[in-house]
Amino acid sequence: MSATSSTIVNLPDQKTATLPKRNYLNNEDGLLSWLFTGDHKRIAILYLISITFFFFIGGAFAGLIRLELLTPQPDLVASDTYNKFFSMHGIIMVFLFLVPSVPATLGNFLMPIMIGAKDLAFPKVNLLSWYLYWVGGLFTLAALVLGGVDTGWTFTTPLSTHYLNTHVVTAAVGIFIIGFSSIFTGLNFIVTIHRMRAPGMTWFRLPLFVWSNYAASLLMVLGTPVLAITLVLVALERTIGIGVFDPTKGGDPLLFQHLFWFYSHPAVYIMILPGMGVISEVISTFSRKRVFGYTAVAFSSVAIALFGFFVWAHHMFIMGVSNYSALVFSLLTMLVAVPSAIKIFNWAFTLQKGSITFETPMLYAFGFMGLFTIGGMTGVFLGALGMDIHLTETYFIVAHFHFVMVGGMLMAFLSGIHFWWPKMTGRMYPESLSKLAAVTTFIGFNLTFLPQFILGYLGMPRRYHAYPPEFQVLNVLSTAGATVLGVGYMLPLLYLGWSLKYGAIAGNNPWQATGLEWQIQSPPLTENFIEVPVVDHEAYDYEWLAHKTEQEVTTVG
Amino acid sequence: MIVATRPHTHETAQPEEHAHVALPQHRHHFETQEQQREAATFGMWLFLLTEIMFFGGLFFSYLLYRNWYYDAFVAASNQLSVPLGGTNTAVLITSGFCMAIAVWAAEVKKKGLLVVTLILTMLFGCIFIGIKYDEYHEKWEKHHIPGEHFDVAEFVNPHAYGLKEAPLAPDAAKKTQIFFSLYFAMTGLHALHMIIGLGILVWLTLRAHRGDFTAGYVAPIENFALYWHFVDIVWLFLFPLLYLINRHPV
Numbered sequence: 001m002s003a004t005s006s007t008i009v010n011l012p013d014q015k016t017a018t019l020p021k022r023n024y025l026n027n028e029d030g031l032l033s034w035l036f037t038g039d040h041k042r043i044a045i046l047y048l049i050s051i052t053f054f055f056f057i058g059g060a061f062a063g064l065i066r067l068e069l070l071t072p073q074p075d076l077v078a079s080d081t082y083n084k085f086f087s088m089h090g091i092i093m094v095f096l097f098l099v100p101s102v103p104a105t106l107g108n109f110l111m112p113i114m115i116g117a118k119d120l121a122f123p124k125v126n127l128l129s130w131y132l133y134w135v136g137g138l139f140t141l142a143a144l145v146l147g148g149v150d151t152g153w154t155f156t157t158p159l160s161t162h163y164l165n166t167h168v169v170t171a172a173v174g175i176f177i178i179g180f181s182s183i184f185t186g187l188n189f190i191v192t193i194h195r196m197r198a199p200g201m202t203w204f205r206l207p208l209f210v211w212s213n214y215a216a217s218l219l220m221v222l223g224t225p226v227l228a229i230t231l232v233l234v235a236l237e238r239t240i241g242i243g244v245f246d247p248t249k250g251g252d253p254l255l256f257q258h259l260f261w262f263y264s265h266p267a268v269y270i271m272i273l274p275g276m277g278v279i280s281e282v283i284s285t286f287s288r289k290r291v292f293g294y295t296a297v298a299f300s301s302v303a304i305a306l307f308g309f310f311v312w313a314h315h316m317f318i319m320g321v322s323n324y325s326a327l328v329f330s331l332l333t334m335l336v337a338v339p340s341a342i343k344i345f346n347w348a349f350t351l352q353k354g355s356i357t358f359e360t361p362m363l364y365a366f367g368f369m370g371l372f373t374i375g376g377m378t379g380v381f382l383g384a385l386g387m388d389i390h391l392t393e394t395y396f397i398v399a400h401f402h403f404v405m406v407g408g409m410l411m412a413f414l415s416g417i418h419f420w421w422p423k424m425t426g427r428m429y430p431e432s433l434s435k436l437a438a439v440t441t442f443i444g445f446n447l448t449f450l451p452q453f454i455l456g457y458l459g460m461p462r463r464y465h466a467y468p469p470e471f472q473v474l475n476v477l478s479t480a481g482a483t484v485l486g487v488g489y490m491l492p493l494l495y496l497g498w499s500l501k502y503g504a505i506a507g508n509n510p511w512q513a514t515g516l517e518w519q520i521q522s523p524p525l526t527e528n529f530i531e532v533p534v535v536d537h538e539a540y541d542y543e544w545l546a547h548k549t550e551q552e553v554t555t556v557g
Numbered sequence: 558m559i560v561a562t563r564p565h566t567h568e569t570a571q572p573e574e575h576a577h578v579a580l581p582q583h584r585h586h587f588e589t590q591e592q593q594r595e596a597a598t599f600g601m602w603l604f605l606l607t608e609i610m611f612f613g614g615l616f617f618s619y620l621l622y623r624n625w626y627y628d629a630f631v632a633a634s635n636q637l638s639v640p641l642g643g644t645n646t647a648v649l650i651t652s653g654f655c656m657a658i659a660v661w662a663a664e665v666k667k668k669g670l671l672v673v674t675l676i677l678t679m680l681f682g683c684i685f686i687g688i689k690y691d692e693y694h695e696k697w698e699k700h701h702i703p704g705e706h707f708d709v710a711e712f713v714n715p716h717a718y719g720l721k722e723a724p725l726a727p728d729a730a731k732k733t734q735i736f737f738s739l740y741f742a743m744t745g746l747h748a749l750h751m752i753i754g755l756g757i758l759v760w761l762t763l764r765a766h767r768g769d770f771t772a773g774y775v776a777p778i779e780n781f782a783l784y785w786h787f788v789d790i791v792w793l794f795l796f797p798l799l800y801l802i803n804r805h806p807v
């Protein structure tokens with residue numbers, strides 16, 4: 001046992017410790033055993049590698065965008081190339097990174113273990129959804145290689161159907177397929193949570209990470225098909241001209257907006273809810289308290305999911321929805337902020353009087369809380385009709401959703417990756433480097449996106465590749481910030497890779513956390529549990545844990 | 558692998574003796590056969606929920622445009638053949654009935670009946686697709702397929718074509734194209750589901766012939782029946798919506 005004063009890290013004696021002889025990583029050998037695996041943990045690793053790959057491609061485009069915007073003149077690339085840059089950036093980041101990020105990696109790995117199951121309900125469907133992810137991803141990359149897409153990630157008609165001569169159909173097919181990947185993940189999660197909980201694992205003993213993934217899965221299952229059908233219509237309109245969105249044939253482009261945002265507003269919650277689940281786990285562990293208002297936090301996830309379906313038209317305030325409906329949607333939008341705020345307040349209360357330690361996952365979690373709060377509050381500004389009309393389609397929007405999605409979701413993702421890294425690999429990451437990365441990311445992020453709020457307020461429109469010279473200072477700051485941010489993201493890639501071979505042996509429960517996943521060996525056995533665990537305590541019951549460690553944990557292989 | 562001593566869910570009671578006899582289809586990660594069956598059924602229901610949302614976008618669009626371009630939609634829907642659509646409705650209901658018997662046959666382990674009813678289901682499914690093809694073909698010949706070659710002459714000047722319809726202004730007549738777009742999108746999507754279903758039926762029939770489903774493992778048959786009934790039900794909405802409501806109000 002070794003524990004320093006400011007940490008709770010509880011590692012085994014490094015001189016004698018070894019990884020468990022038999023675990024899910026070495027259970028079978030060879031590439032094929034991975035490509036045909038039914039093990040949710042291996043599929044999670046496959047996803048992790050794939051998602052990281054796409055993240056860095058999407059990131060490269062972000063770099064190019066910021067490079068172009070370094071100077072007011074359009075000197076790096078022509079405007080149509082620039083359009084392709086931001087379109088590919090958006091499409092890849094939203095559909096190939098943010099949507100699957102936490103559910104398909106951490107969720108896949110942990111959710112069955114957290115509820116005491118041996119696997120997800122449908123392992124083959126799980127593997128299929130990874131393959132669908134890649135087929136869709138390859139279509140998207142093909143669209144890129146063949147000449148790009150310049151509609152932005154929103155595929156707005158009639159731009160996408162009539163005016164552009166690029167590979168919209170290829171990309172739409174790609175996203176259609178990725179959509180099925182996401183539907184299958186959601187479906188698998190819901191069935192697993194309903195049907196495969198261990199004895200004693202009641203709904204209100206579920207870890208909050210499970211709750212939030214449950215809510216996100218509901219959205220995946222209900223929302224994604226609407227996006228799918230919308231993209232089918234776009235593709236049909238482009239190829240054979242069916243005219244559903246074409247005013248010259250009696251169609252209406254506004255219909256596209258309704259259908260698209262009916263999915264895509266809930267989709268932003270598909271992106272953020274699982275991240276909120278990660279934050280609940282991390283905050284509880286590193287303040288050693290049950291999450292304050294557990295039930296409220298659990299229900300707020302479901303509330304966010306349900307309300308999310310009734311606010312889509314706030315993306316359409318300037319597109320000709322009637323005044324009355326704009327008013328109603330404005331009000332409903334404010335309502336969604338309530339369950340989000342419930343979470344923030346409950347996390348804050350959890351921290352209060354907790355014995356807080358500042359491990360790397362906790363640093364990222366603090367980053368999440370600060371940045372998500374700013375993102376959420378600016379969302380409320382935007383929900384207010386008058387404000388929105390001034391700020392929409394400016395850099396203010398860009399800053400708002402980057403604060404939520406990059407400042408929120410990505411922070412949560414990194415927090416979770418660090419938190420469960422010892423469980424997934426059996427090894428620790430290097431302490432000081434990881435803290436450096438967390439701080440770098442936070443600084444880089446703020447430097448990149450805070451100036452964009454001001455730019456937007458001053459009136460710089462989004463999606464332009466040139467701008468008036470008076471905006472240059474803020475843009476230079478933003479580009480500098482993006483560089484720092486890039487370094488912040490590269491660091492984990494390097495040191496986590498390093499730790500696979502050289503990291504300290506982690507033992508079963510380095511954080512002395514309470515979840516079922518920490519009561520089994522690291523890395524786990526293929527079948528997770530030797531015996532089905534029987535759960536007799538609430539989630540985050542640290543007294544139970546103190547009692548338990550003395551008796552030696554029974555479910556270790 | 559060590560066999561657990563407790564049932565995995567607290568909802569299900571202690572499994573009965575025979576549940577311990579592991580069937581070859583039993584997957585390792587389920588504690589009991591019963592749990593596996595429940596999970597599969599639940600998964601199927603959820604999948605059908607996504608299907609409802611999938612069709613929902615189209616239904617929404619249809620109702621919206623129908624409201625806007627009422628006259629054009631009435632005129633266009635009069636072009637659809639009620640006898641053909643009606644026959645297809647009957648055909649589909651019969652096929653659904655055969656499928657229901659198939660489920661029963663699997664449950665009472667009558668292999669011969671199961672195979673026969675699956676084949677009958679398939680047969681009626683094929684008839685449906687055949688009639689659908691005929692209807693599409695007729696639209697093709699009349700240039701009522703949306704796109705470049707779409708022809709509104711019949712709606713602008715119905716009397717010249719021997720129709721009793723009230724003529725539409727050229728502008729309004731153009732909107733009939735939206736009707737046909739949605740008609741093809743909705744019935745096409747429905748037909749696609751049928752074709753996928755027929756493919757699965759072939760596979761199920763082969764397995765039924767091998768005796769896979771008459772030894773106590775009926776989940777695939779049950780779940781496929783859910784799917785097939787769902788496809789029937791979608792048609793039961795499509796038929797009145799596209800073919801029947803407000804026909805010939807002139």
Ligand code: HEM
Pocket residue numbers: 154268269271272314315316333334336337340375376377378379380382383384388391392393397400401404405409
């Ligand atoms: C706290 C609750 C939130 C509120 C009240 C809110 C409100 C809004 C509003 C009103 C807009 C429309 C701005 C416009 O186009 O004029 C908007 C845009 C956006 N929001 Fe949020 N939002 C919230 C949370 C989120 C979350 C959690 C995410 C993602 C994880 C997100 C991502 C986005 C994106 C991507 C856009 C831009 C869409 C586009 O125009 O391309 N928002 N938000």
Ligand SMILES: [Cu+2]
Pocket residue numbers: 264265268311312314315
């Ligand atoms: Cu929204």
